[in-house]
Amino acid sequence: RHYGGYEYPQQGGFVPPDMMQQQQPYTGQIYQPTQSYTPASAQSFYGSSFEDEPPLLEELGINFDHIWQKTLTVLHPLKVADGSIMNETDLAGPMVFCLAFGATLLLAGKIQFGYVYGISAIGCLGMFCLLNLMSLTGVSFGCVASVLGYCLLPMILLSSFAIVFSLQGMMGIILTAGIIGWCSFSASKIFISALAMEGQQLLVAYPCALLYGVFALISVF
Amino acid sequence: QGGGSAVIDMENMDDTSGSSFEDMGEMHQRMKEEEEEEAEGEAGAGEEEDGEFLGMKGLRGQLGRQVADQMWQVGKRQASRAFSLYANIDILRPYFDVEPVQVRARLLESMIPVKMINFPQKIAGELYGPLMLVFTLVAILLHGMKTSDTIIREGTLMGTAIGTCFGYWLGVSSFMYFLAYLCNAQITMVQMLSLLGYGLFGHCITLFVTYNIHFHSLFYIFWLVVGGLSTLRMVAVLVSRTVGHTQRLILCGTLAALHMLFLLYLHFAYHKVVEGILDTLEGPNMPPFQRVARDIPVVSNAVLNTTAKAIALTL
Numbered sequence: 001r002h003y004g005g006y007e008y009p010q011q012g013g014f015v016p017p018d019m020m021q022q023q024q025p026y027t028g029q030i031y032q033p034t035q036s037y038t039p040a041s042a043q044s045f046y047g048s049s050f051e052d053e054p055p056l057l058e059e060l061g062i063n064f065d066h067i068w069q070k071t072l073t074v075l076h077p078l079k080v081a082d083g084s085i086m087n088e089t090d091l092a093g094p095m096v097f098c099l100a101f102g103a104t105l106l107l108a109g110k111i112q113f114g115y116v117y118g119i120s121a122i123g124c125l126g127m128f129c130l131l132n133l134m135s136l137t138g139v140s141f142g143c144v145a146s147v148l149g150y151c152l153l154p155m156i157l158l159s160s161f162a163i164v165f166s167l168q169g170m171m172g173i174i175l176t177a178g179i180i181g182w183c184s185f186s187a188s189k190i191f192i193s194a195l196a197m198e199g200q201q202l203l204v205a206y207p208c209a210l211l212y213g214v215f216a217l218i219s220v221f
Numbered sequence: 222q223g224g225g226s227a228v229i230d231m232e233n234m235d236d237t238s239g240s241s242f243e244d245m246g247e248m249h250q251r252m253k254e255e256e257e258e259e260a261e262g263e264a265g266a267g268e269e270e271d272g273e274f275l276g277m278k279g280l281r282g283q284l285g286r287q288v289a290d291q292m293w294q295v296g297k298r299q300a301s302r303a304f305s306l307y308a309n310i311d312i313l314r315p316y317f318d319v320e321p322v323q324v325r326a327r328l329l330e331s332m333i334p335v336k337m338i339n340f341p342q343k344i345a346g347e348l349y350g351p352l353m354l355v356f357t358l359v360a361i362l363l364h365g366m367k368t369s370d371t372i373i374r375e376g377t378l379m380g381t382a383i384g385t386c387f388g389y390w391l392g393v394s395s396f397m398y399f400l401a402y403l404c405n406a407q408i409t410m411v412q413m414l415s416l417l418g419y420g421l422f423g424h425c426i427t428l429f430v431t432y433n434i435h436f437h438s439l440f441y442i443f444w445l446v447v448g449g450l451s452t453l454r455m456v457a458v459l460v461s462r463t464v465g466h467t468q469r470l471i472l473c474g475t476l477a478a479l480h481m482l483f484l485l486y487l488h489f490a491y492h493k494v495v496e497g498i499l500d501t502l503e504g505p506n507m508p509p510f511q512r513v514a515r516d517i518p519v520v521s522n523a524v525l526n527t528t529a530k531a532i533a534l535t536l
Binding site: 214 | 310311313314317318319320321324349353356357360363364367368379
């Protein structure tokens, strides 16, 4: 049996329903799970012996190759996004990016992990409500959190720049504005392609820009 | 009744099915605790309670688990039903169905007062634009507070900004809707929210400019012109929808006062620290500290000579 994601049932037979829907094969090549992750032993052998257990990263569903591929998608703002990105809810990558953001802020002398956590939670909730209201098909909270988390990557560049240079001059303002635009453009591009909301990219980009603007405010001040 | 029976004898249990969710959670918790107690060893002390609770001693473990499971399912179903009923945001869906062109057009229109007040002007019942404007105002306030190093003792910067902006939007809208109801104006709550929300566009522009360029006179010009234009627009729309001079006066006077005063409040409450710092630094055109020779005035020279002569004479 082929599972689209990496979560395996721990108890016999209990499969969460949303996992079943992810079994459609991906059209984009980079989202094809590589064969090495399909375990040779059947799933029913789970918990039988220590040697039969899969590696920890596989069990947790963290696939560094996938994270890297999705990161590249975000970093090329002009590249057309594939709608199937939203099929896979991967929160490991966003978690790594949030921690990296907090770490770069720490290097600049600002211990603000709490703010990053709070703002990202409230921001994801707000975007989730807004996108559910604006799109014809609904969207799940995990997808929203995943996309917003991946598009936080350029903000890490900004905060690492803030370690060495102060961002409060004119150049800092221009750089901040550029980075906010980059983040919100990527996020809105992915949302638009996944939710089929043509013509509304600006309407989705603006709330993303506000959210990333608050992150930028933490980096700058 | 054997272990293979599909019917669970609930006779000896408290009948809490259909009651509140908390009771079920508590019961489930109690079940879990009793299971744990049993799992540790012989449940000596808890045996009477168990027996009384379940009515069946031998199958205590299994039965407890089944019942707990069932009650948990029922409780969960009730909670999700209540959630889908009260937290159903789909009723707001039609108010977010907009195109970017429409939003831009409405933003520009919110600064242009209408001339025709003899028949009711159309108000778009849309909530996307106003919501985004309120969030923009929050962001501008935050930026202003950060640049002026405002310290808020009882609370956070973010909480204060969100509380102020949302409080104004929702509170003043509700108050104006109530007044409109009293004055018999033809306006619905969503339209009122929309009107007031778009009126915040003027506030956003004014604060964005004046938080970065610090001149009092510039602020007052913007307050009058930009604030005034958006107020005039809102007032004209309301006047077109109200009949009677007194009612029009009450509604429009209140709205104009609240709108303009809010802009004044935002400017002065969230940015005055900057003015203080600037005054200290620039001062009343003080030149830098210089060393100048003390010039002794001519009078004292004369006094010195006279004194010297007087002393010489006495000697």
